[in-house]
Amino acid sequence: MEWSTAVWTGGVAVAAAVYWFVWVMGAAEVKGKSAVDLKMGSISNDKVKDKYTQYWSFFRRPKETAATASSAEKVPAFVDTFYNLVTDIYEWGWGQSFHFSPSVPGRSHRDATRLHEERVADLITARPGHRILDVGCGVGGPMRAIAAHSGSQVVGITINEYQVARARAHNKKAGLDSKCEVVCGNFLKMPFENASFDGAYSIEATCHAPRLEDVYAEVFRVLKPGGLYVSYEWVTTPLYQAENPEHVETIQGIERGDALPGLRAEEDIASIAKSVGFEVVQEKDLALPPAGPWWTRLKMGRIAYWRNHLVVCVLTALRIAPKGVVEVHEMLYETARHLTNGGETGIFTPMHMILCRKPKIIRRRRRRWWSWMVIRSVISAGFDLEEKIDFGVKLL
Ligand SMILES: C=C(CC[C@@H](C)[C@H]1CC[C@H]2C3=CC[C@H]4[C@H](C)[C@@H](O)CC[C@]4(C)[C@H]3CC[C@]12C)C(C)C
Numbered sequence: 591m592e593w594s595t596a597v598w599t600g601g602v603a604v605a606a607a608v609y610w611f612v613w614v615m616g617a618a619e620v621k622g623k624s625a626v627d628l629k630m631g632s633i634s635n636d637k638v639k640d641k642y643t644q645y646w647s648f649f650r651r652p653k654e655t656a657a658t659a660s661s662a663e664k665v666p667a668f669v670d671t672f673y674n675l676v677t678d679i680y681e682w683g684w685g686q687s688f689h690f691s692p693s694v695p696g697r698s699h700r701d702a703t704r705l706h707e708e709r710v711a712d713l714i715t716a717r718p719g720h721r722i723l724d725v726g727c728g729v730g731g732p733m734r735a736i737a738a739h740s741g742s743q744v745v746g747i748t749i750n751e752y753q754v755a756r757a758r759a760h761n762k763k764a765g766l767d768s769k770c771e772v773v774c775g776n777f778l779k780m781p782f783e784n785a786s787f788d789g790a791y792s793i794e795a796t797c798h799a800p801r802l803e804d805v806y807a808e809v810f811r812v813l814k815p816g817g818l819y820v821s822y823e824w825v826t827t828p829l830y831q832a833e834n835p836e837h838v839e840t841i842q843g844i845e846r847g848d849a850l851p852g853l854r855a856e857e858d859i860a861s862i863a864k865s866v867g868f869e870v871v872q873e874k875d876l877a878l879p880p881a882g883p884w885w886t887r888l889k890m891g892r893i894a895y896w897r898n899h900l901v902v903c904v905l906t907a908l909r910i911a912p913k914g915v916v917e918v919h920e921m922l923y924e925t926a927r928h929l930t931n932g933g934e935t936g937i938f939t940p941m942h943m944i945l946c947r948k949p950k951i952i953r954r955r956r957r958r959w960w961s962w963m964v965i966r967s968v969i970s971a972g973f974d975l976e977e978k979i980d981f982g983v984k985l986l
């Protein structure tokens with residue numbers, strides 16, 4: 591073979607290998623996002639590194655950060671920054687559903703994900719004619735599965751504008767834009783009318799709220815009486831020991847790398863739901879056997895993570911991806927390690943399921959009724975008018 595032919599052949603082979611490595615292997619599991627297309631949400635390329643540093647210093651000690659009211663108020667803004675930084679990497683390396691699911695023997699991750707989402711629709715008995723709320727909808731993977739499975743209308747809310755654009759584009763592409771609507775907003779203060787939804791769900795999203803009662807109270811407000819709400823919560827299990835340094839390291843690692851202002855304990859979830867007025871219908875850790883382990887997908891991805899690391903390094907060096915992507919990717923790699931640890935030790939679950947109902951008759955009304963009964967008996971007992979009014983107002 592001539593020297594020039596050898597060079598050409600070698601060149602073509604290298605180009606084909608790079609193409610395969612970056613575009614084919616590096617493409618999203620669910621096509622739509624490839625490595626060369628990694629943006630950092632609405633952050634301009636020159637600000638990515640600074641934003642990452644800001645995020646990191648805010649969430650380095652998550653529980654302490656969220657303990658004061660002024661920092662707790664800043665949590666949604668930092669969660670928004672977090673999703674600007676990670677949304678494309680999630681889509682590229684995981685798909686359009688940003689959550690875990692129990693593994694199902696003989697079925698793909700995609701199937702397992704869909705089954706976990708369809709279970710939500712079945713639990714809240716979503717059906718045609720229903721208007722369902724998706725609290726913290728990401729780029730809408732679950733919303734599309736639930737709308738398609740149940741025939742209901744789904745409205746999703748996310749704090750991150752970039753996700754809104756991604757979700758709308760995916761809805762259109764899937765031909766589900768007439769069934770799925772996406773709104774940008776804070777789930778701690780939702781831009782929806784009281785009693786305007788037949789059902790609601792949140793999948794691995796409310797863990798971002800500094801106080802769970804605030805988001806549950808909002809869901810309660812927008813649900814119609816009798817409406818069902820199901821949530822998949824990220825929590826520590828009863829196996830977690832706060833005095834065990836390895837446990838603490840794992841949990842703090844999960845919090846830091848996932849923008850969480852402090853994980854809650856499993857046993858606290860039901861009382862929080864009840865405190866805002868919900869009736870708890872069912873509560874179950876969906877990760878417990880016979881469910882297949884949710885963390886195997888993370889473990890199996892290790893070779894892919896190394897390939898991805900190389901891809902983001904090359905793309906950053908070529909200035910195709912913005913500076914800072916390598917650091918964000920490293921943070922996610924580290925987070926995957928902590929999550930796997932949390933799953934294997936059993937101290938953490940991302941799928942503590944709670945199913946709640948908004949009562950048909952709201953309790954406050956009953957209290958008023960009882961209060962009037964007391965007032966009537968007070969009146970008949972002969973208090974003077976001013977005392978009666980004072981007493982009545984206090985009771986109400
Ligand atoms: C519910 C939340 C997100 C849960 C998961 C969807 C994500 C948690 C950790 C993420 C990942 C970790 C490793 C990444 C890997 C290094 C990269 O090459 C490709 C993407 C990852 C696999 C990425 C994908 C999404 C997660 C599994 C939280 C935020 C409440």
Ligand SMILES: C[S@@+](CC[C@H](N)C(=O)[O-])C[C@H]1O[C@@H](n2cnc3c(N)ncnc32)[C@H](O)[C@@H]1O
Pocket residue numbers: 666669673686687688689725726727728729730731732747748749750753775776777778792793794795796798799
């Ligand atoms: C891990 S993602 C899960 C997304 C989606 N449920 C899924 O499973 O694909 C968490 C979502 O919660 C949203 N979120 C977090 N805090 C929020 C807030 N205060 N208001 C609205 N959305 C919020 C994020 O923007 C993101 O879309």
